[in-house]
Amino acid sequence: MxxxxxxxxxxxxxxxxxxxxxxxxxxxxxxxxxxxxxxxxxxxxxxxxxxxxxxxxxxxxxxxxxxxxxxxxxxxxxxxxxxxxxxxxxxxxxxxxxxxxxxxxxxxxxxxxxxxELPPVRGLAARWGRDVLHCPYCHGWEVRDQAIGVLATDTPMALHQAELFRQWSADVTLLLHTAPKPADAALERLTALGIPVVPDEVTSVTVTGDRLSGVRLASGMAIPLDALTVAPxxxxxxxxxxxxxxxxxxxxxxxxxxxxxxxxxxxxxxxxxxxxxxxxxxxxxxxxxxxxxxxxxxxxxxxxxxxxxxxxxxxxxxx
Missing domain, CATH: 3.50.50.60 (FAD/NAD(P)-binding domain)
Incomplete structure (x- = not known):
């Protein structure tokens, strides 16, 4: 019993x-x-x-x-x-x-x-809550004016995150990863805000010392970043x-x-x-x-x- x-x-x-x-x-x-x-x-x-x-x-x-x-x-x-x-x-x-x-x-x-549940990008989970972020109201101040990447897993949510984090930094990049390309009207809006769009898939997060230093794309290109945001x-x-x-x-x-x-x-x-x-x-x-x-x-x-x-x-x- x-x-x-x-x-x-x-x-x-x-x-x-x-x-x-x-x-x-x-x-x-x-x-x-x-x-x-x-x-x-x-x-x-x-x-x-x-x-x-x-x-x-x-x-x-x-x-x-x-x-x-x-x-x-x-x-x-x-x-x-x-x-x-x-x-x-x-x-x-x-x-x-x-x-x-x-x-x-x-x-x-x-x-x-x-x-x-995070996207299966190599090295991503190990940085979660540190310099891989989700909520700008929780962490935006700490990465203000830094290079921020937005990893897209869902196009509407990624667009929302990109515009959100633009409030804290003028250096925001949208990484489409596996998400569909946004509509032309959305792309124009991003362009007006100074947010470039990278279409390639992200394969890994790169780290220098104990800090995120960027991401690597399927094409082999490396993009330097100070922080990465993702909507899990x-x-x-x-x-x-x-x-x-x-x-x-x-x-x-x-x-x-x-x-x-x-x-x-x-x-x-x-x-x-x-x-x-x-x-x-x-x-x-x-x-x-x-x-x-x-x-x-x-x-x-x-x-x-x-x-x-x-x-x-x-x-x-x-x-």
């Missing part, structure tokens, strides 16, 4: 900024909370996080360590592990962990995030929900999958909420943390309603 960790008001899958923010809110609301953290935060490769008011420039791991201490201060539990499956119904979910233990929960919050495909971390749902769906951008949820994080499955990058792939840490707090408030309100209805039923039965 599997060992149980106990029964909680809420089990949160994912101990990043979203999950910890939700756990903090719920702990302060005197709810019993278990956070199961898989230890694979999406921003782990990055040395620092930015655009987080009062925490700009902080290493991501430091923010999470502070968050774990704050959650523990209100009685919340944070454990390292993987959630293998979730079964049951609202009010009585069973969460099975990879070590064979189980936890029971009245409500479930999915904050397990996404997996970024993303996959929702939601396999454990298979016995229960909700199922990930294609994102409107066509760049991967996500979990659809309402503004407060409520999904189509009663008792299941979702928040953070798994519902909004473009959300930065601050926005994801806010989404966790919003979902926590909605979950607590739902539990309050259930508790009141249960008390009313018992009171009537006692008359």
């Amino acid at each position: 599997a060992k149980t960790r106990g029964r909680y008001d809420v089990v949160i899958v994912g101990g990043g900024g979203t999950g910890l923010s939700a756990a903090l809110m719920l702990g302060r609301a005197r709810r019993s909370v278990l956070v199961v953290d898989g230890g694979q935060p999406r921003n782990a490769p990055a040395g620092h996080l930015h655009a987080f008011l009062s925490r700009d420039g902080m290493p991501p791991g430091e923010l999470l360590e502070i968050g774990r201490r704050e959650v523990a201060g209100y009685g919340g539990e944070v454990v390292a592990g993987q959630v293998e499956s979730v079964t049951g119904t609202s009010g009585d979910f069973t969460v099975e962990l990879g070590d064979g233990t189980t936890a029971h929960a009245r409500r479930l919050l999915v904050a397990s995030g996404l997996v970024d 495909r993303f996959t929702a971390r939601a396999d454990f929900l298979a016995p229960l749902g909700p199922a990930p769906v294609p994102h409107p951008t066509g760049m991967g999958t996500y979990l659809a949820a309402g503004a407060d994080g409520r999904t189509e499955v009663p008792g299941v909420w979702a928040a953070g990058n798994i519902t909004n792939p473009s959300a930065q840490v601050l926005a994801s943390a806010a989404a966790g707090a919003t979902a926590a408030g909605a979950i607590n309100a739902d539990l309050i309603t259930e508790d009141a209805e249960h008390a009313l039923k018992e009171w009537r039965n006692a008359l």
